[in-house]
Amino acid sequence: MATSPVLTLSSRPLQRAQSLHEQTYQTLRTAILSGELAAGDRLVETQLADSLKVSRTPIREAIRQLQRESLIVADDNGALRVAWLSIADAGHLYDCRIALEQVSVAAACSHTTAVQLEHIDLAIQQAEKATEQESHQLSNYQLLHLDYQFHRLLAESSGNPWLVSLLDQVFDKMMLLRLRTMQHNPRVLEICTEHRRIYQAIRDRNAPAAVQAMQNHLTASKKRVIQEIQQIEGHEG
Numbered sequence: 001m002a003t004s005p006v007l008t009l010s011s012r013p014l015q016r017a018q019s020l021h022e023q024t025y026q027t028l029r030t031a032i033l034s035g036e037l038a039a040g041d042r043l044v045e046t047q048l049a050d051s052l053k054v055s056r057t058p059i060r061e062a063i064r065q066l067q068r069e070s071l072i073v074a075d076d077n078g079a080l081r082v083a084w085l086s087i088a089d090a091g092h093l094y095d096c097r098i099a100l101e102q103v104s105v106a107a108a109c110s111h112t113t114a115v116q117l118e119h120i121d122l123a124i125q126q127a128e129k130a131t132e133q134e135s136h137q138l139s140n141y142q143l144l145h146l147d148y149q150f151h152r153l154l155a156e157s158s159g160n161p162w163l164v165s166l167l168d169q170v171f172d173k174m175m176l177l178r179l180r181t182m183q184h185n186p187r188v189l190e191i192c193t194e195h196r197r198i199y200q201a202i203r204d205r206n207a208p209a210a211v212q213a214m215q216n217h218l219t220a221s222k223k224r225v226i227q228e229i230q231q232i233e234g235h236e237g
Contacts, residue, residue, distance in 0.1 A: 025062035034141045035179040043080045085177045094222035105210040107158035116157040123150045128192050140182040181228040
């Protein structure tokens with residue numbers, strides 16, 4: 001398990017216009033989802049308070065909120081750490097995504113607008129440019145954000161706001177999982193060919209094809225990610 005990290009959060013001074021709790025929460029959440037605070041890192045209230053130049057009260061409140069979101073957990077000794085997701089967690093999260101996103105694309109075939117289709121196509125083009133141009137280097141977090149952007153646009157085009165909210169919760173946990181696997185093997189992410197097949201089915205208003213394409217995409221992604229975790233844990237063991 002990783003030790004307490006050297007914090008660099010002080011480079012982002014908090015603005016007092018928002019409540020200190022909200023700013024602290026957003027800063028810690030961004031640090032976790034970007035990988036600045038990595039899975040397994042120990043979080044010490046006093047160190048976080050010193051880094052962000054705030055008292056321990058907003059730190060404690062932010063940590064409680066992040067615990068409710070399962071982004072921070074307490075280990076067997078009671079120490080607070082960034083959540084470390086297991087192979088079982090990966091399987092469960094992907095199963096949730098497969099179920100939810102099949103509903104998402106089926107509804108998108110009926111509800112998506114021409115403007116939304118343009119935005120989805122643009123998201124795919126951005127991902128294609130990012131992966132085709134070797135000179136255009138993006139961080140793992142940026143590449144994963146392109147992936148998230150595509151899937152969230154699909155959810156938004158379903159016309160179901162509750163579905164979007166549920167998927168956002170799953171996407172947050174997935175970010176922790178996939179940052180870890182991409183650090184080991186950046187090629188584990190596939191955000192071009194499979195995405196375009198899904199888009200084409202939605203554009204054609206072909207719900208069965210869209211559902212099948214999404215199922216194939218997420219099933220393949222699940223297999224890739226679980227294989228990477230197995231290799232990582234094998235090396236660490």
